[in-house]
Amino acid sequence: MLEVNVPEQPVVVLHGSDAVLNCSFSPASAFNLSDLSIFWQLTDTKRSVHGYWGGRDQLVDQAERFANRTSLWPVQLGLGNASLLLSSVVVADEGSYTCFVRVQDYGSAALLLLVAAPYSKPVVTLESETNLRPGDELALTCVAYGGYPEAGVIWQDGGGRNLTDNITTSLVANEEGLFMMTSVLTVVLEPNSTYSCGLINPLLGEEGYAFVTITGQNMAFPPVALWVTIGLAVCLLVLLIALAAVCSRKIKESCEEARREAEEAKELEEEESKTAMTLLNS
Known part of the structure; x- marks a missing residue:
């Protein structure tokens, strides 16, 4: 059986950029490209991503959404490089891809492609900036846009105490599959209180924090x-x-x-x- 190698770790690529899905094989002996067949397909649905045999690309069965977005490195095929270039990656491209190679013998291996997009800087707003009274419950809303995948949210008070148990978080995807994240923290109002909202993209790491301070000027007499x-x-x-x-x-x-x-x-x-x-x- 032909040995085919792909990365063990997921391939992480930024939304809108190009991804290289590495795949290599080690033939037992020299071969002609006319004897080489390469198939890239989605592991789950078996839909064709890219095909090559008979010395040229074969794209008749290629899934429509991959049209004009895939290519191999022809000059490196003889060296055992069957890597695929996927351009302008979108959220819908995320998933498992299988690389099939046949040169007399046959082999395959699958890799995982993950898509990431940074969120905008979070913004924290108050439910209301007038008629606030000590002891009232107040909703603080943290919003960030255009990110992927779902970000982790951390709310803290001025003393660094974790308030994440008191939050409600929702996600809304746009037409590109990127998220608008809204997280609401409910607190009991105290004068001169500071709260922070932090976002952590699991693929890109920490993205940013936003702070809000509620002073006595925001409060009215009961x-x-x-x-x-x-x-x-x-x-x-x-x-x-x-x-x-x-x-x-x-x-x-x-x-x-x-x-x-x-x-x-x-x-x-x-x-x-x-x-x-x-x-x-x-």
Whole structure:
């Protein structure tokens, strides 16, 4: 049986770039290319990806989505290189590929192709930026676009505590199969709190973090406390007005009493003057 070799580890390729699916074989003796047959096909569905025999490419049975996207290295076929170049890789290309080679003897081997795409920088937003109160539940939303495969999400508070158990994450694929990832964290609001959302692409590694800090400026008084404050202010104002009225009345009464006392003293003085004049005239 012919020995055919492919990579044991998955082949990881970025979305939109070209992939080289390495395949080599070791014939027992020299051979003519006219005696060589190579078939690349999808392992699961058996659909043809690329064919070669009779000294040239044979693409009649090639799956339509691979048209004009595959090629071999003709000058290296005689050296035992049956690798396939797959251009402009998309998410739909991900999967297992089998390389079949026949030169007198026959052999095959399968490899795994994985597609990766980096996510955009995550952005964290608040459910609402007004009327926030300590103790309220608040939803923080972390969004990132255009990535593949599904990313791991890590939420942490300012102290580095893992909050990932409190999240809900959803994925929506676009027409290219790339994901928009939305992760929602529900927290109990505290003043001056910091939260971070981190994405980790399992194929590309860490991608980035976004932070949000909730300060006292975002928070409003609770409605009950606000009405109590307004009520106290109104009561204080009424009390001040009443106190001013009482003081004004007391001052007015004091002035009138002082005026009466002055008039009585004047009348008494005049009476005493008249009495003294009468005694002198006598």
